[in-house]
Amino acid sequence: MAETTTTKETEVVGVVGGGQMGSGIAQVAAVSGFDVWLHDTDPAALDRAVRAVSSSIGRFVSKGKLSRAAGSDAMKRLRCTSNLEDLRDADVIIEAIVESEEVKKTLFSKLDKIAKATTILASNTSSISITRLASGTSRPSQVIGMHFMNPPPLMKLIEIVRGADTSDEVFLKIKDLSERMGKIVVCSQDYPGFIVNRILMPMINEAFHTLYTGVATKEDIDTAMKLGTNHPMGPLELADLIGLDVCLNIMKVLYEGFGDSKYSPCPLLVQYVDAGRLGRKRGIGVYSYESSAAEKPKASL
Ligand SMILES: NC(=O)c1ccc[n+]([C@@H]2O[C@H](COP(=O)([O-])OP(=O)(O)OC[C@H]3O[C@@H](n4cnc5c(N)ncnc54)[C@H](O)[C@@H]3O)[C@@H](O)[C@H]2O)c1
Numbered sequence: 001m002a003e004t005t006t007t008k009e010t011e012v013v014g015v016v017g018g019g020q021m022g023s024g025i026a027q028v029a030a031v032s033g034f035d036v037w038l039h040d041t042d043p044a045a046l047d048r049a050v051r052a053v054s055s056s057i058g059r060f061v062s063k064g065k066l067s068r069a070a071g072s073d074a075m076k077r078l079r080c081t082s083n084l085e086d087l088r089d090a091d092v093i094i095e096a097i098v099e100s101e102e103v104k105k106t107l108f109s110k111l112d113k114i115a116k117a118t119t120i121l122a123s124n125t126s127s128i129s130i131t132r133l134a135s136g137t138s139r140p141s142q143v144i145g146m147h148f149m150n151p152p153p154l155m156k157l158i159e160i161v162r163g164a165d166t167s168d169e170v171f172l173k174i175k176d177l178s179e180r181m182g183k184i185v186v187c188s189q190d191y192p193g194f195i196v197n198r199i200l201m202p203m204i205n206e207a208f209h210t211l212y213t214g215v216a217t218k219e220d221i222d223t224a225m226k227l228g229t230n231h232p233m234g235p236l237e238l239a240d241l242i243g244l245d246v247c248l249n250i251m252k253v254l255y256e257g258f259g260d261s262k263y264s265p266c267p268l269l270v271q272y273v274d275a276g277r278l279g280r281k282r283g284i285g286v287y288s289y290e291s292s293a294a295e296k297p298k299a300s301l
Pocket residue numbers: 016017018019020021022039040041042045095096097098099100103107124125126127147148149150241242243246281
């Protein structure tokens with residue numbers, strides 16, 4: 001992870017949502033030298049986030065990729081709160097809550113009232129329109145997509161998404177912030193799924209269809225894609241890592257956004273989500289991560 005000093009313009013980063021992405025984003029920001037406020041409505045999620053950040057930083061330290069002092073300083077810069085108003089002094093607020101347009105829009109309009117006039121509101125959404133999230137605020141030129149990959153401390157890419165009204169100045173500030181976090185950026189226009197999920201999710205959905213129609217076992221589908229196309233993880237393992245609920249929500253956004261039946265979610269993906277089989281975060285998805293070691297895929301990012 002990059003250890004850097006912050007710009008004068010961005011000193012405090014707020015992160016909303018302490019799940020797998022929000023906790024990772026908070027970790028990246030804290031290790032990069034920013035003061036971080038992490039907010040979640042669920043106090044248990046904040047407890048899990050602190051444990052996850054602490055153990056991830058511990059792994060960076062034990063591998064010699066981060067000094068012990070830098071790791072301990074980063075933990076001191078990370079503050080957690082269940083009160084959204086504590087983010088009022090943040091220069092940039094990165095939202096990483098559930099992938100629902102309605103819930104995100106409600107949050108953005110609350111943040112618009114709480115945050116300083118100069119604060120940039122960024123969303124880590126995987127697919128939802130930045131333009132529509134911005135429309136519920138009084139600052140559409142200061143709303144932008146900042147799409148980290150999973151897991152944020154390890155993955156180099158940030159996909160920056162410009163809404164219809166995002167200003168050049170805000171784009172450049174977020175590009176600068178991303179680079180100070182040690183990331184490489186690409187820029188996407190604001191269409192459903194942007195670049196990465198426009199291409200990735202239909203592949204994952206097709207892997208579910210391949211399983212659903214009995215073409216092959218889950219293990220053979222993943223092995224075929226790993227060894228046959230040089231992917232580090234198979235599509236079904238990757239779906240479990242991302243979260244099957246997140247994958248389903250993205251497919252719905254693509255389906256509704258383009259009105260094309262090729263994006264229709266596979267019934268098996270829908271059924272797994274209905275059953276609460278959400279992937280690694282629930283201990284079961286396409287694979288089981290709890291009792292049977294034989295069921296566990298070996299891949300990890
Ligand atoms: N999972 C991935 O691989 C991945 C990758 C890139 C982007 N994303 C995007 O990141 C976002 C978060 O995904 P995740 O996988 O971390 O989800 P998650 O389910 O792990 O975490 C979501 C967190 O948000 C909290 N939350 C929900 N509503 C809230 C609210 N109104 N205010 C504050 N906190 C709230 C929940 O308590 C939970 O802790 C989604 O938009 C998702 O599409 C996910």
